[in-house]
Amino acid sequence: MHLSFLQLDQFRNFGQVAFTPCQSLNIIHGANGAGKSSLLEAIHLLGFGRSFRTSRQNSVVKQGMSGATVFSRLVDDEGIENKIGCTRHKSDGFEFSLNGQRTKKLSDIVRKIPMQIFTPQSSDLIIGSPLLRRRFVDWALFHVEHGFSDLSSAYTKTLSHRNAMLRKHANNGIAIDAQQMDYWTEALCNYGNRLTIARESYLEAINAEVVALYSQFMPEFKIEVRYNSGWEKGSSLADSLRQKYSRDLQYGYTTVGPHKGDIKFSVNGYSAAENLSRGQLRILVSILQIAQMKLFSSLVNKSTIYLVDDIAAELDEKTRAYFLDLILETNTQVFVTAIESSQFKFTNKYNDKKVFHVEHDQVNEE
Numbered sequence: 282m283h284l285s286f287l288q289l290d291q292f293r294n295f296g297q298v299a300f301t302p303c304q305s306l307n308i309i310h311g312a313n314g315a316g317k318s319s320l321l322e323a324i325h326l327l328g329f330g331r332s333f334r335t336s337r338q339n340s341v342v343k344q345g346m347s348g349a350t351v352f353s354r355l356v357d358d359e360g361i362e363n364k365i366g367c368t369r370h371k372s373d374g375f376e377f378s379l380n381g382q383r384t385k386k387l388s389d390i391v392r393k394i395p396m397q398i399f400t401p402q403s404s405d406l407i408i409g410s411p412l413l414r415r416r417f418v419d420w421a422l423f424h425v426e427h428g429f430s431d432l433s434s435a436y437t438k439t440l441s442h443r444n445a446m447l448r449k450h451a452n453n454g455i456a457i458d459a460q461q462m463d464y465w466t467e468a469l470c471n472y473g474n475r476l477t478i479a480r481e482s483y484l485e486a487i488n489a490e491v492v493a494l495y496s497q498f499m500p501e502f503k504i505e506v507r508y509n510s511g512w513e514k515g516s517s518l519a520d521s522l523r524q525k526y527s528r529d530l531q532y533g534y535t536t537v538g539p540h541k542g543d544i545k546f547s548v549n550g551y552s553a554a555e556n557l558s559r560g561q562l563r564i565l566v567s568i569l570q571i572a573q574m575k576l577f578s579s580l581v582n583k584s585t586i587y588l589v590d591d592i593a594a595e596l597d598e599k600t601r602a603y604f605l606d607l608i609l610e611t612n613t614q615v616f617v618t619a620i621e622s623s624q625f626k627f628t629n630k631y632n633d634k635k636v637f638h639v640e641h642d643q644v645n646e647e
């Protein structure tokens with residue numbers, strides 16, 4: 282699967298630009314402020330339905346304009362072409378289209394373009410909030426497991442119903458309707474257990490890939506990936522919810538469950554978050570993403586798109602070369618940015634490669 286054409290209209294610093302990436306390695310270089318990250322951001326919108334740089338999504342619209350559009354042609358692994366569009370209207374949010382038809386569900390688009398991104402902030406996957414780690418696993422499950430998306434939204438809806446009751450009780454002293462609380466608690470256990478089983482079995486599978494890759498990159502380190510379910514070890518979710526009920530009533534929200542789940546990474550028995558250097562953290566993140574893509578392609582026989590922002594700032598040349606070798610082995614379409622094209626000398630061996638220069642708000646193929 283790959284993007285064979287991209288067009289941006291009034292997106293960030295660009296007026297209208299179009300370019301035709303190749304199926305494998307696409308190098309984007311240009312001076313500071315030229316628009317390299319903006320190009321990746323435009324592609325990211327198609328794969329995730331949001332910017333990776335800001336929560337203020339309107340900022341992708343060129344200053345003074347009312348909307349920004351990204352249009353692409355996506356060739357899937359069977360060779361079938363789909364036209365995918367995304368417009369951000371300043372006044373009206375996002376609008377997505379598939380083959381000229383407006384799509385109701387963002388997931389219809391996102392499902393078509395499995396995508397990963399590596400940026401200077403990617404170490405947050407290890408040292409940042411547990412939400413990022415849950416998202417990492419749930420991204421894969423969303424793409425791999427039919428029905429996971431429905432299961433995850435059923436859990437989230439049930440949790441918000443249960444939390445609403447707890448909150449009203451904690452904040453306003455409204456009495457709990459015991460029958461209703463039992464209903465939501467039972468539903469929470471049902472969805473929560475299924476969600477946890479899915480996450481645990483996915484992590485078990487990815488663990489094997491991560492261990493193998495890590496031992497190639499850094500043979501002196503032994504990595505371990507463990508899932509922490511979000512409730513007390515050795516206890517069931519139902520028992521934990523029962524045990525913590527009075528605390529939940531006091532706090533006004535559900536304090537245990539898969540929404541509190543986390544992934545722990547340890548290296549030689551020590552917490553990776555607390556012990557690895559910045560460079561080592563980046564390597565760990567890149568390994569996790571490569572493992573994710575490898576596993577993904579072996580599970581569903583589909584390829585991914587990989588965006589790498591500012592690779593030279595993140596990885597030294599030897600690691601960069603090794604990293605790209607591993608990614609390109611997985612039949613991934615890669616978009617990678619850097620300031621100087623000379624930072625990519627090591628890519629001369631790749632035949633399927635295009636180099637784009639971003640300058641004066643234009644994208645030129647070299």
Ligand SMILES: Nc1ncnc2c1ncn2[C@@H]1O[C@H](COP(=O)(O)OP(=O)(O)OP(=O)(O)O)[C@@H](O)[C@H]1O
Nearest residue numbers: 293294313314315316317318319340341342343344
């Ligand atoms: N909404 C907008 N409208 C117009 N210009 C914008 C908008 N948002 C950002 N810019 C400008 O777009 C340019 C491109 O920014 P971008 O971050 O993509 O550059 P870059 O090539 O990745 O830079 P660097 O190498 O410094 O990270 C910058 O000059 C920025 O000020």
